[in-house]
Amino acid sequence: MHAVIASPQEQKYVIVRPGARAGMQIPRAMYQQLADTVAARLPVPSWLVEQASKAWSINLADERSDRAIVVRPVTFLGYSRATWEINLGCNYNCEHCYLASRPFDGLSRDEKFRMLAMLRDAGVLWLQITGGEPLIDPDFGAAYQHAHSLGMMIEILTNGSRLHQHVDLLATMPPHKVTVSLYGATAESFDSLTRRRGSFKNTMRGLDAARDAGIPFELTLIITKHNAHEIAEMRALAEQYAAPHKEFSNISPTYAGGPDPLATQAPEYLDKTAVFQGCPAGHAFFHVDPHGRATMCKIGRENPIDLMTEGLDGLVRLPAIADAQMLRTGGCSGCKLSATCRVCRPLAKAYQEAKAPLNTYCQHGD
Numbered sequence: 001m002h003a004v005i006a007s008p009q010e011q012k013y014v015i016v017r018p019g020a021r022a023g024m025q026i027p028r029a030m031y032q033q034l035a036d037t038v039a040a041r042l043p044v045p046s047w048l049v050e051q052a053s054k055a056w057s058i059n060l061a062d063e064r065s066d067r068a069i070v071v072r073p074v075t076f077l078g079y080s081r082a083t084w085e086i087n088l089g090c091n092y093n094c095e096h097c098y099l100a101s102r103p104f105d106g107l108s109r110d111e112k113f114r115m116l117a118m119l120r121d122a123g124v125l126w127l128q129i130t131g132g133e134p135l136i137d138p139d140f141g142a143a144y145q146h147a148h149s150l151g152m153m154i155e156i157l158t159n160g161s162r163l164h165q166h167v168d169l170l171a172t173m174p175p176h177k178v179t180v181s182l183y184g185a186t187a188e189s190f191d192s193l194t195r196r197r198g199s200f201k202n203t204m205r206g207l208d209a210a211r212d213a214g215i216p217f218e219l220t221l222i223i224t225k226h227n228a229h230e231i232a233e234m235r236a237l238a239e240q241y242a243a244p245h246k247e248f249s250n251i252s253p254t255y256a257g258g259p260d261p262l263a264t265q266a267p268e269y270l271d272k273t274a275v276f277q278g279c280p281a282g283h284a285f286f287h288v289d290p291h292g293r294a295t296m297c298k299i300g301r302e303n304p305i306d307l308m309t310e311g312l313d314g315l316v317r318l319p320a321i322a323d324a325q326m327l328r329t330g331g332c333s334g335c336k337l338s339a340t341c342r343v344c345r346p347l348a349k350a351y352q353e354a355k356a357p358l359n360t361y362c363q364h365g366d
Helices: 029-038 046-056 109-121 140-151 168-173 187-194 199-213 226-239 261-266 308-329 344-355
Strands: 005-011 012-017 023-026 069-071 083-086 125-130 153-158 177-182 218-221 247-248 286-289 293-295
Touching: 005 029, 005 046, 005 125, 005 247, 012 029, 023 286, 029 069, 069 153, 083 109, 109 140, 109 308, 125 187, 140 153, 140 168, 168 199, 177 199, 199 218, 218 226, 286 344, 293 308, 308 344
Parallel strands: 005 069, 083 125, 083 286, 125 153, 153 177, 177 218, 218 247
Antiparallel strands: 005 012, 012 023, 286 293
């Protein structure tokens, strides 16, 4: 198993280590030296031995470079990030879920491997595996190992309920991080939101197993009407695990424009401070659904590109598809507050199709 990854990163070159936050930027000449060294199966260069010892306390002095380093090639596309819904199926039935439906289907195992190789060849270094619930997919373990072997820094978005089943794999082949959604501080509120009895117990079991195995994880505290009264206890729970955490309180419609999730919003926790300042969706990163269809992001899913039939050549069209979705004004035509809007255009479209109250996403509703 490799110790570090050397990779192009947009206009830069970086060296990163799975499971570690620290990384380093290197000049192109050093990147090319590593590529030549690995190709010739020579010892790890002395400068990398020294820097790896300082950054990660690992000793590469006695390692053959082709075993210790994955050198990812420069690609003509230059994407650096992607999100992948390995499957939309889920063992929870969360009331706030942004997915209109959660069918359990998708690519075969061999097709998953082929799709992951295409992501590598598109330049994707940072891969987020999500769902549905990714850890219940029967091919998760094999797909994760394949992505890891291709030299990807992997984040897993999970409800944590099956995390205990995968700790041996994740301890052996560390992810960049695991992000677990926390839906309450007690079984009563947690199970009420997920609409699955025992979900709180199962998620806590997963967190305990990850902590004991030394797997890096973070928590996302999902704030809704079911658990807003427990926000202090949810924060304390995160501190108990010594886990970095963030809070998510703005509930959106389904990304297909369905209004049902909005009923879970805790109005007093609507966050109206962040101003949308643009994003590189479709240009520097993209999203892939369970069938291998690429879109600008998980929200803007119009005009998907079928990677399984078009291959990487199809991604050449993605920037223009993304720009068309971001520039559309729709129901916001003529708005004088657009420069301080809090939501991106595809998300605003979902709110409008859901006929959401203006105060859930628009300054005009204040």
